[in-house]
Each structure stands twice: as structure tokens, then as C-alpha cells.
Amino acid sequence: KALQTVLGAWEEERSLRYVLEPATAAINNCEGPCGFPLAEANNHAILLHSHEQSGQPLGRSPCCVPLRYADLQVVELKGAGTEITIKPNMVATRCGCR
Amino acid sequence: KALQTVLGAWEEERSLRYVLEPATAAINNCEGPCGFPLAEANNHAILLHSHEQSGQPLGRSPCCVPLRYADLQVVELKGAGTEITIKPNMVATRCGCR
Amino acid sequence: QKRRCAYLASPSNALHLKEAGNVSGAEQLCGHTPCCMGYFKLGYGPPIPDLLGCNVVQMECPESSCFSSHHMENFTSCVCNTDFCNANLTWLA
Amino acid sequence: QKRRCAYLASPSNALHLKEAGNVSGAEQLCGHTPCCMGYFKLGYGPPIPDLLGCNVVQMECPESSCFSSHHMENFTSCVCNTDFCNANLTWLA
Numbered sequence: 001k002a003l004q005t006v007l008g009a010w011e012e013e014r015s016l017r018y019v020l021e022p023a024t025a026a027i028n029n030c031e032g033p034c035g036f037p038l039a040e041a042n043n044h045a046i047l048l049h050s051h052e053q054s055g056q057p058l059g060r061s062p063c064c065v066p067l068r069y070a071d072l073q074v075v076e077l078k079g080a081g082t083e084i085t086i087k088p089n090m091v092a093t094r095c096g097c098r
Numbered sequence: 099k100a101l102q103t104v105l106g107a108w109e110e111e112r113s114l115r116y117v118l119e120p121a122t123a124a125i126n127n128c129e130g131p132c133g134f135p136l137a138e139a140n141n142h143a144i145l146l147h148s149h150e151q152s153g154q155p156l157g158r159s160p161c162c163v164p165l166r167y168a169d170l171q172v173v174e175l176k177g178a179g180t181e182i183t184i185k186p187n188m189v190a191t192r193c194g195c196r
Numbered sequence: 197q198k199r200r201c202a203y204l205a206s207p208s209n210a211l212h213l214k215e216a217g218n219v220s221g222a223e224q225l226c227g228h229t230p231c232c233m234g235y236f237k238l239g240y241g242p243p244i245p246d247l248l249g250c251n252v253v254q255m256e257c258p259e260s261s262c263f264s265s266h267h268m269e270n271f272t273s274c275v276c277n278t279d280f281c282n283a284n285l286t287w288l289a
Numbered sequence: 290q291k292r293r294c295a296y297l298a299s300p301s302n303a304l305h306l307k308e309a310g311n312v313s314g315a316e317q318l319c320g321h322t323p324c325c326m327g328y329f330k331l332g333y334g335p336p337i338p339d340l341l342g343c344n345v346v347q348m349e350c351p352e353s354s355c356f357s358s359h360h361m362e363n364f365t366s367c368v369c370n371t372d373f374c375n376a377n378l379t380w381l382a
Contacts, residue, residue: 004157008145012152015141020328020366022348027145031157042187043113044167047106047125054110059102059129063161065196069142073305073346075328077364082328082340084305089140098163098196118235118273120255171212171253173235175271180235180247182212 003095004029016087018077025072030095034062040096049097066092101193102127114185116175123170128193132160138194147195164190198225201232202283204248216250223280226250231257234282235273243272243285251275263288291318294325295376297341309343316373319343324350324368327375331363336378344368356381 008027010016034041034049041049045062052058072090075082106125108114132139132147139147143160150156170188173180198217203224205213213219217226226232231251236243251257255275262274263286274285291310296317298306306312310319319325324344329336344350348368355367356379367378 006146006149006156008149010145010148013144013148015144018361020361020364021326021346021368025347027142029146029156029158042167043185044125044164044187044190046111046113047108047188048104048127050108050111051104051106058104058127060127060162063163063196064158065161065163066142069140075326075340075346075366077362081299081330082302082364082366083299084302084340084345087141089142090145092142116268118268118271119233119253119275123254173233173247173253173273175269179206179237180209180271180273181206182209182247182252 002030002032003092004031008090016074016076019074019087020077020082021075022072025091027090028066028092030064030066030092032064034064034097039064040067040094042096042098045097062097064095065098066094067096067098068092068094100128100130101190102129106188114172114174117172117185118175118180119173120170123189125188126164126190128162128164128190130162132162132195137162138165138192140194140196143195160195162193163196164192165194165196166190166192198227199230199232199250199277200225200279201250202234202245202248202280204245206247209247213249213252216252219249224249230277231255231275232262232277232280232282233273233275234262234285235271236285238267238270238272238287243287245283246271248282262286265289291320292323292325292343292370293318293372294343295327295338295341295373297338299340302340306342306345309345312342317342323370324348325355325370325373325375326366326368327355327378328364328366329378331360331365331380336365336380338376338378339364341375355379358382 257275328340350368
């Protein structure tokens with residue numbers, strides 16, 4: 001459930017390969033188990049958890065994932081020059097159980 | 099990544115304990131690994147995947163979770179009588195990697 | 197041939213029930229469901245109707261008449277698949 | 290004492306750069322960053338400015354002058370922390 005700092009680098013990433021700056025940034029990750037009481041869970045996550053707790057098999061347990069993201073402003077190569085662009089959903093800012 | 103049928107029951111669930119009908123419904127679950135190419139992934143999930151692929155340790159791998167839900171209309175006990183209510187985010191309808 | 201059900205609803209429930217079919221007095225003509233629903237309060241006399249109409253929750257109606265043997269805080273319910281079957285509930289104690 | 294940077298931007302970049310500080314001709318007064326940024330194209334002569342202004346991407350500026358030894362398809366960049374330091378880039382081949 002905790003938001004952990006993770007440094008991302010994207011030179012290998014096809015959709016981000018023309019980014020000049022920044023070369024890296026903290027993108028973060030959500031980690032940790034989804035135990036009771038479920039953090040930031042919705043009805044569905046609560047029901048999945050109940051299902052498991054009652055002893056029934058579940059193909060996937062609730063997972064702690066990012067619920068909210070921040071965009072990242074970058075400068076990338078575009079056509080004949082450099083362009084300031086906003087890349088969406090780059091940095092995890094809030095975690096919850098789904 | 100596949101949307102799997104899962105039957106939910108909520109008599110044990112505190113927030114749903116006054117629901118008269120339905121007693122159960124298919125709530126579904128998202129299952130499966132998040133391998134390449136990532137299904138329905140956003141920039142952040144792609145970067146987490148890249149991070150792992152490059153050999154760096156990651157506290158949590160991308161997870162296949164519900165991205166969209168349907169609400170469920172129920173009849174529940176409220177005060178002195180029965181009331182038709184909409185319970186939000188009860189049924190998973192779409193999966194993706196986060 | 198569309199299902200016809202007994203109809204009884206509080207103002208707030210009436211809003212939700214509207215989409216299930218046209219209401220005419222104490223009767224509702226179901227737009228798309230073959231099921232009538234009935235919610236009743238148990239007491240000393242016969243079960244008292246609390247909410248009646250075309251079924252609006254996700255469930256099948258295999259029975260032709262309205263009966264129940266389960267309750268929650270003295271409220272019970274049924275779904276059934278014949279015209280006006282929800283007008284009365286038979287309580288199987 | 291706010292940072293002052295050399296300023297040069299295409300119309301679309303100017304929109305994004307606006308929020309970084311007031312522009313006055315070929316000069317920008319930074320609202321909140323101590324860093325100037327410069328993006329240059331390498332060629333036969335001195336590096337040609339492509340985008341200059343107050344820094345708008347998430348990064349520190351530990352250097353007082355503008356230099357670089359890396360490029361991507363002949364475009365290079367720097368950030369630096371003194372007034373107008375981004376007016377020229379020194380290319381370290």
C-alpha cells in the first residue's frame with residue numbers, strides 16, 4: 001500500500017525515445033499486500049477479499065496498484081526541433097487495492 | 099488479462115449486509131500475468147515493466163486489475179422499509195495492467 | 197405479450213421503478229422483464245406489501261407464484277413469472 | 290533575487306514556457322526556478338539555439354555554465370544556475 005520511490009529511465013522505451021530531458025525521474029510504485037482493512041478499496045476489491053477470506057479460491061487476489069498519476073513535462077525531439085510536451089500518467093501518486 | 103466470471107455474495111460484507119436482493123451476482127475478476135505486450139497499459143505500467151526487463155529489482159510487478167466497473171442495482175432495507183439503491187463499482191467489466 | 201405486475205412504490209422507489217415499465221394506478225406493464233417482484237413486511241396478519249412492481253434487480257424468476265421462507269429483520273421478498281403474481285406473498289414459516 | 294535567462298521559443302513552446310516566468314523580448318524572469326535551460330542543434334559552426342528559457346522540466350542545475358557532451362540526433366541541451374548562462378552552449382566533443 002505504500003507509495004515507493006522508483007527511478008524510471010526511458011531511453012529503451014519506444015514511445016519515449018525522443019525525450020531529451022529529463023532522462024530520468026522518480027516514477028514511483030505501489031507495493032505491499034492488500035490485507036484487512038483494505039486501503040483505498042472499492043466495493044469490488046472488498047468483495048474479492050471477502051471471497052478469499054471465506055475460503056473460496058480466487059484466480060487473483062486484490063493488488064495494490066496506482067490509483068492516481070501525475071503527468072511529466074518533458075522536452076522531446078519532434079520534426080526539425082525541440083518541443084515541450086506533457087507525457088500523461090508517468091508518476092504514481094496514490095495507491096489503493098483493486 | 100482475461101476477465102473471469104466470479105460469483106460474489108455479500109451477506110458477510112458490512113456495507114452490503116442490508117441488501118435483500120440480489121443475494122449473489124457475477125462480480126468478475128481480472129486474472130493473468132502482465133507480459134509484453136502489456137494489455138491496456140498506461141505509460142507508468144510500461145515503465146515499470148521496462149524497469150524489470152532491464153534487470154533492476156521492482157517491489158511490485160505490474161498487475162492485471164479491473165479498470166472499469168458496472169454498478170449493481172439492489173433492493174435493501176433502509177429505515178422502516180425497502181429501498182432500491184445503486185451500489186457502485188460492484189462488477190469488473192474491463193481489465194488492464196497497472 | 198408483456199408481463200403485468202402489481203405496483204406499489206414510495207416516491208423515491210417510483211423513480212427507480214419507472215424505467216422498468218409504464219405505471220397505471222396499481223399496475224405496471226413491464227418493458228423488458230418477464231418477472232414481477234414483491235417486497236413484504238411480516239407481522240401478525242398477512243404479509244404487508246412494501247414495494248411491488250416489475251423486477252429491477254439482476255435475477256431470474258423460475259416460479260409462477262410468490263412465496264418465501266427467508267426474511268431479514270422481518271422483511272421478505274419474491275420474484276415470479278405470471279401476471280400480478282406479486283400481489284400477495286405466501287409465507288412458508 | 291530571481292533568475293534571468295535567455296529566451297527563445299516557437300509559438301507552441303512559448304505557451305508552455307509562459308508559466309515559468311515573465312518574458313520580455315529575448316529575456317525571461319523565472320518565477321520559481323533557479324535554473325536556465327537551453328536546447329541547441331549541433332552543426333558545423335557554433336551550436337544553434339532551438340529553445341531557451343527558464344527550466345520547465347524536473348531536474349536540478351548544479352552547473353554554473355552551459356555545456357554538454359551528449360546529443361540525440363544532433364540535438365543537445367544543458368541546464369545551469371547563473372543569469373543568462375543558457376545563451377551559449379559549449380560542446381565538449
